[in-house]
Amino acid sequence: SLGMLGSAEDNSKLAAAISQLAEVEEKVEKVHEQQTKDDFYLLSELIHDYIGIVGSVKDAFNERVKAWQAWQSVQRELNKRRENKVRAELASKQDRVNQLRQEIAENERQLDMAQENFEKISRIIKKEFEAFDVKKCKDFKDTISEYLENMLKSQESLLTHWERFLPAIKQMEP
Numbered sequence: 011s012l013g014m015l016g017s018a019e020d021n022s023k024l025a026a027a028i029s030q031l032a033e034v035e036e037k038v039e040k041v042h043e044q045q046t047k048d049d050f051y052l053l054s055e056l057i058h059d060y061i062g063i064v065g066s067v068k069d070a071f072n073e074r075v076k077a078w079q080a081w082q083s084v085q086r087e088l089n090k091r092r093e094n095k096v097r098a099e100l101a102s103k104q105d106r107v108n109q110l111r112q113e114i115a116e117n118e119r120q121l122d123m124a125q126e127n128f129e130k131i132s133r134i135i136k137k138e139f140e141a142f143d144v145k146k147c148k149d150f151k152d153t154i155s156e157y158l159e160n161m162l163k164s165q166e167s168l169l170t171h172w173e174r175f176l177p178a179i180k181q182m183e184p
Contacts, residue, residue: 023182030178037171045164048157056153063142070138074131081124088117 095110 027178027182030175034171034175038168041164041167041171045161048160048164052153052157052160056150059149060146063146070131070135074128074135077124077128077131081121081128084117084121084124088114088121091117 091110091114095107095114098106098110
C-alpha cells in the first residue's frame with residue numbers, strides 16, 4: 011500500500027521517499043519473519059527436549075518406586091515368616107519350623123537382591139541427574155547464546171535498513 015501511495019504522489023522527492031519506505035518495510039517484515047522462525051525453532055526445540063527428559067525422569071522414578079515397593083514387599087514377607095516360625099516353635103511343630111527356616115533364608119536372599127536393586131537404581135539415577143545437570147546447563151547456554159546472536163543479527167539488519175533509508179528522508183528537506 012505504501013508503494014501505491016508513492017506512485018500516486020506528485021512530489022517526486024516525497025514519492026521516492028515513500029517508495030523507499032515501502033521497500034524498507036518489506037525488508038523489515040522479512041527480518042521479523044526470520045526472527046519469528048528463529049524464536050520458534052530454537053526455543054521450541056529446547057523446550058521439546060526438556061519435555062522428553064522430564065518424561066524419562068518420570069519413568070526412572072517410577073522404576074525406583076517399583077524397586078522400593080518390591081524391597082518392602084519382600085521385607086514384609088520375611089517378617090511374616092519369622093513371626094510364623096516363632097509361633098511354630100512355640101507350638102513345637104518342628105517340620106514347620108524347618109520349612110520356615112528354609113523360606114526365611116530364601117527371603118533373606120531375595121531381600122538382599124531387592125535392596126541391591128533399589129540402591130543400584132538410585133545410584134544410576136543420581137549419576138544420570140548429575141550428567142544431565144551439566145548437559146542441561148550447557149545446552150541451555152548454547153541455545154540462549156544462539157538465540158541472542160540471531161536477535162542481535164536481526165536488530166543489526168533492521169538498523170542497516172533504516173540507516174539506508176535516512177538519506178532519502180534528508181533529501182526531502184526544503
